[in-house]
Amino acid sequence: MCGFGGYFGTVRDGRALLKGMTAAIAHRGPDEQGFFTAEAAGLGHARLSIVGLSDGQQPMSDATGELTIAFNGEIFNYVELREELRAKGRHFRTGSDTEVILHLYDAMGEDCVSLLNGDFAFALWDGRRRRMVLARDRMGVRPLFYTRQGERFYFASEVKALLQVPGVAAELDPVALDQIFTLWAPIAPRTAFRDVWELEPASLMIVQEGSVSTRSYWSLDYPDREVPPRHRDEREAAEELRALLTDATRIRMRADVPVGSYLSGGLDSSITSALAAGMAPGGLRTFSVTFDSAEHDESAFQLEMARALGTQHSSVACGAGDIAAVFPEVIRFTERPILRTAPAPLYKLSGLVREARLKVVLTGEGADEIFAGYDIFKEARVRRFCGRQPGSRIRPHLFRKLYPYLPGLRQQSAEYLASFFGADGSGLEDPLFSHRPRLDGTAATKLFFSGDLRATLSGYDAAEELAARLPAAFARWHPLHQAQYLEARFLLPGYILSSQGDRMAMAHGIEGRFPFLDHRLVEFAAGLPPQMKLKGLVEKHILRDATKDLLPPAIGRRPKQPYRAPDSQSFVGPGARDYVGAMLGSAAIGAGGLFNPKAVAKLHEKCSRQPASGFRDNAAFVGILSTQLWLAAFTGAGQATAKAA
Template sequence: MCGITGFLGSTVSTDAAAPLLKSMTVALCHRGPDEKGVYTAPGVGLGHARLSVVGLADGKQPMAAANGDLVISYNGEVFNYVELRERLQARGRRFLTTSDTEVILHLYDEMGTACLDELNGDFAFALWDARRQNLWLARDRIGVRPLYYTEIRGTLFFASEIKAFMAAPGFAAELDPVALDQIFTLWAPIAPRTAFKGVRELPPGHMMIAQGSSRTVSQWWRMEFPRDGEFKTPERPVEQLGELLEDATRIRLRADVPVGAYLSGGLDSSLITALAARVAPGRLETFSVGFRSPEHDESLWQAEVAEKLGVQNHQVRCGEDEIAAEFPTIIAHTECPVLRTAPAPLYQLASIVRANGMKVVLTGEGADEIFAGYDIFQEAAVRRFCARQPGSTRRPLLFRRLYPYLPQLQHQSVDYLARFFSTGGDGLTDPLFSHRPRMRSTAAAKLFYSPDLKYTLGDYDAAADLAAQLPGDFRRWHPLNQAQYLEARFLLPGYILSSQGDRVMMAHGVEGRFPFLDHRVIAFAAGLQPELKMRGLREKFILKEAARGLVPDTVVNRPKQPFRAPDSQAFSTPAARASTETVLSEGALAETGLFNSAMVERLKVKAINGRATSFKDNTAFMGILSAQLWHKVFVTDQPNRTETK
């Protein structure tokens, strides 16, 4: 992976173009520490910070076609570039490099923007077509690689990260209040909106054609499901899934540098590690996070899998002090307020990958979305059952199956869960039915909004905004598929692959690769009968069947444990209290004007005394703290504030 930057517009003079691009690209040097390059022509410029993974000697960017008419700055990997290159050569195409970048140039020259359908990969790129005098921006199907853009005085600027725009004259960071409200409802902004007012994200599976002052954004791919009742299950679904995953893993091992793997101890990363160990020559190196707090630690599971598979595992130990100390840096990289500290240990994990001389790892992200592994899918099924059969005596049994990790479900707990799962029963036709409880719990943080922020937002409804963006045939899908779409289309790229993925990995120049997000795997899983993904309340049924014999049965059969890290409790330690007090001081809160200082003070006291233990308190505290840190990093601490564009 790499970092890309650039502009299209006449307001940047010829003399200023190269220095501006260099400044923008330097801001992304953590993404590409190996090489930097720029390309300029009248009214257009491309910049590139390179992480050398494929075509080490001849893959420098921006890269031009042989005749100079096409120039590309590209971030990511096309994993089927070997096969595409062979096809192109068979048609008489001559290659000057061994890189996958040149494959895109040749494909575009032959097929135009339709070439995207041929690419199996994770990518975001900008391609300047001098013949047509237009700039083409494109982003991969699921949104693994980021791409942002903004307009400043009629000139289009784009980059892999928003911080690159800080170098552009006339840019000033300002928090978008609507984006904040979306985060405090949905955990992430709804693309194309970002936390920065006036900055847009090119949504996953979308492209833009920019020519002169024209900007045309269109969707080139979307996640689709059959209509409910129209599923066509293959004859050998388990075997076919295993073959697909093995090939998805095999092509993601293509690199001119060593490739490692993340190993959490759960099913998803263990299966990918097992497949990689079987396919890759030599001994695979893996990397894990261990926590000092026993309730978060999975070290025993990691050790069991590593021993079973014969891999060399490296572990970083993470505690509350490290999380609190790193959190401001995390916000600088995520460029967005977050509701969890989970990115912090993953930031540390990427650091040990790089410290061990590696810069590419396979990970298990995507499996929970594609194969229905999250609690939210099971909870939605139980809520539907409770709504349709409110008097059923099976409810306690369902609760115990749903929450096997709770040591004892007392009578009071069953009563509470019965009330929880009965709420919203009148909204079975609500397209957001599966996610309403999460939204309600998260939205409790909005109670801390300042009067000014409440006035600014008016009657804005983030959930209604999300519902309005759902595809037209959404209601014809099975309820499980509807819930999967909400996770995969919004939270996966908006938070999991960004704040917990690309941003914290690329902060150390580490590229993540995701076999479960191969578009062939996504399409295969989408077409399966829902019962093959969630059988009763057994999550990821078909994936577990495919994993048998490859990973230990204890891992296959264990209940899912979501990746969690200490949240508000990390800021209750003596080392963290002073900085927390400063960021949440009355003066700092008055500067942002986002939150009610008296209410935040009471929450802060609870947090630093270790009493903000409920989900709602934790979510509110982390959201407020990260929003305040965002303002400090991108507004208060910026040395040269300019007028807002």
């Protein structure tokens, strides 16, 4: 894992610019820095050394000096690829995975990315053809951003590096803000910064004089619902799943430094930790977050799993005050407003890993998306059933089974529950049917937008744009697969892998690795019949079956409990941080111009009197505060007000 930046075009004092860009993302690669300049191109690199410790310096050139690469991430199948290349007469000077990409590109051109099993983003200068090749991994684990200034093209692992380029200003994109306050994240390639773009997952970009072209090299596809499934025998499918997941974990244990594992206490991280524990020479170290509040804390399950595996376990406590203490830094690293505080505990967790002198951890992200683990999948199934069976007497029972960790729902009337879940039979043909309640509920936070911002966004519908981006085959997929696609292609790269994943880990120079996002496993899971993933209302059925021997029964049978952290209550009450009042005060809100000062004041007062219980108020509070912190961090707006307070 590393960070890089660079440019294509004629740039005055390119090396000085590269040094500034690289310094801005030095947290991504604290071990060493390197630079490369050519007549019309430059690359800067900040390295976190994990593979090829002594000879993996970057930017790295091939033997001819005509190909030079800056690379962020890991190629997990580099050992096999290197042996294949050696068999064809290729000679290697280093033991790094970076050199493998150079040889593959020399042999195949940009199509080489189809052979890479990894989490990566890279920029490769092809001096022969005078072009810059940018690429990003299939699932969007590693970030890559770009912008243009006239004929000059700039790119980097984080936006803060691009802000070192003369003429690139930090200005909030109002459409991106609308998307965040509807969809939780901008729709790529849009970012929170106006005129700064993100290379989409599974994409290649070719930059050369006079042209920039982009194409996708992989897509997430599901079978037509009318086509008989390829996997009909559940036992055989479970065995294949186990073999794929084991191998995905095995190759992600490759490193020249120790590899640890996050352990949340849930099914997914317990599985990856169990597999890794059998592959870790000298034993596995595991890391967890604990919470003061019982509704968020999973420490009992974490400790049970750690004892079962015999790991050396460490945890970091995270209370409401801890979240408020780190939240401004969290926003500086997410580089976008967010609606939940969930990234903050993960920021503290990666700090714990760094204190333990580790650089790499496995994590369980991706399992919920590919094996249908989220409650939203079950909710959509129940809503669809109730919409088609309006007279069914089991409707209230189904509603109450959805969220066992929300006991208040059990006391509600059948009419309230039907209204809450939107199960009135409308919208069954809506391509966003599965997510419509979430989208509508989140969009309610826009009631706090200022009149000027509403006028700017008049006529724009973020959900409509999302629907327009869906592939042509989407309508032919099973409803569960449609819902899975929305999670895997939008929320996963747009929020989970960025704000909660790469950004929080790399803030402390930690590389997260995701066995469940091995593209072989993703493709396998996509081809499974829906009932193997969501059996009735039992999520991740086949994953549980395939891994039941790895886990204590209490973990293996445990229903999904989503990872959550205290939201608005982290910022109010005794001991509230001074910056909160300053950022939400009328002066700062008015200066930002994005929100209604009176409405924000009422929300702040309401949340200060008693903890917000509803999603809208919690999301609005965190969203408004994070937007104000974003403005202060990147544009300077509100800083003077905050300091004065």
